[in-house]
Amino acid sequence: MTNSDRPNRNVNLRIDLASIRHNLNCAKKFAPNSKIIAVVKADAYGHGMINVLPALQKADAFTVATLEEGAALRRSGESKPIMVLQGFRSENQLYDCVTLDLWPVIHERSQLEMIANKSISNLSCWVKFDTGMGRTGLRVSNAGSVHRRLTASSVNVVGIMSHLANAPNVEDLANDRQLREFNSIKWPEPVSRSLANSATLISRRDMQFDWVRPGIMLYGACPLENTDVASLGLQPAMRATAPVIAIRNLARGQRIGYGGRYQCASDMKVAVVGAGYGDGYPRSVPDGTAVMLGNQRCPIVGQISMDSMIVDISSLTVPPPIDYPVTLWGHSQLPVDEIAALAGTIPYEPLCGIRGQRHWIDATTERNVRKIVEDLSTH
Numbered sequence: 001m002t003n004s005d006r007p008n009r010n011v012n013l014r015i016d017l018a019s020i021r022h023n024l025n026c027a028k029k030f031a032p033n034s035k036i037i038a039v040v041k042a043d044a045y046g047h048g049m050i051n052v053l054p055a056l057q058k059a060d061a062f063t064v065a066t067l068e069e070g071a072a073l074r075r076s077g078e079s080k081p082i083m084v085l086q087g088f089r090s091e092n093q094l095y096d097c098v099t100l101d102l103w104p105v106i107h108e109r110s111q112l113e114m115i116a117n118k119s120i121s122n123l124s125c126w127v128k129f130d131t132g133m134g135r136t137g138l139r140v141s142n143a144g145s146v147h148r149r150l151t152a153s154s155v156n157v158v159g160i161m162s163h164l165a166n167a168p169n170v171e172d173l174a175n176d177r178q179l180r181e182f183n184s185i186k187w188p189e190p191v192s193r194s195l196a197n198s199a200t201l202i203s204r205r206d207m208q209f210d211w212v213r214p215g216i217m218l219y220g221a222c223p224l225e226n227t228d229v230a231s232l233g234l235q236p237a238m239r240a241t242a243p244v245i246a247i248r249n250l251a252r253g254q255r256i257g258y259g260g261r262y263q264c265a266s267d268m269k270v271a272v273v274g275a276g277y278g279d280g281y282p283r284s285v286p287d288g289t290a291v292m293l294g295n296q297r298c299p300i301v302g303q304i305s306m307d308s309m310i311v312d313i314s315s316l317t318v319p320p321p322i323d324y325p326v327t328l329w330g331h332s333q334l335p336v337d338e339i340a341a342l343a344g345t346i347p348y349e350p351l352c353g354i355r356g357q358r359h360w361i362d363a364t365t366e367r368n369v370r371k372i373v374e375d376l377s378t379h
């Protein structure tokens, strides 16, 4: 399957559903007693929300950020529960949640006011409390009154939830402070709980509760600081490539790219690769950031341009032909985490930001088909 959110550009994004399926199984192994709400917001972190659904069939529910994302997911035929993190911002949206059978998250007083004086027994929601993140969520001390108001409107509360601010740093004591705060919520009746994102469900059994909400790990990027994705057994699902558009010989002393940031220390051969920050590749990466030509790492030299980047290929015995696909990330030796760290950001940002021709493949199916063909040819 192919589709493109930047059809006229060069970047190719190969998204492997088998890896996503594998990563979901890993999440289940890490949290065997919890239900899984697979986080597919921001177009499944750039992997294509609707197209990755076949790989997430074993999830119990889905999480999106906006009502519009939830509506698109429902329209695609998805029948599992869909949690909408931002909930609703108007009465119309409140009724859309009912019609579309979505689970809005109640995180803000105005939402309680919209519900007041109504009877909405066909609305199921989650209630989010701010346990220390300081972003969205009601006050923990208001749990009793929130419960009263929702009960008065006959709203069904599926569960209560919160979100950690420092989950990637497992040593951070702020995580424990948030857990204590979460455990202190006095909800007047038994209710399901959810606290863990990817980092938390991997690192803290005591925070897994009834439902876990993995996002980034499903796509095979690393949720934890000072850990590499391979050691967690996760498989990167996206491989980003772009073609060689020119090969140049540059002389010692010559400067490369905008601002002349890089100066050739000796005569060099470079490849110009047709992808840049206009495609969502981070401009902030330093000289030396790697791309892969086949299994060979080659360093980027000079500033990333809008449509291209320049790569030192002096170490290659044979230069690549024009149009040769260069891997920007997603090779087993070049995870997106490495590029993100060098760009001073987290892997979520380049994954969500990259644009190009997207192709969804299923390596398991491909392997199986190849095997069937091989078996047939040997008989």
Ligand SMILES: Cc1ncc(COP(=O)(O)O)c(C=O)c1O
Pocket: 039, 085, 163, 196, 197, 198, 199, 213, 214, 215, 216, 217, 223
């Ligand atoms: C409330 C909430 N839960 C879960 C997640 C998933 O987090 P991660 O992608 O780190 O697993 C997010 C992501 O931003 C979130 O905002």
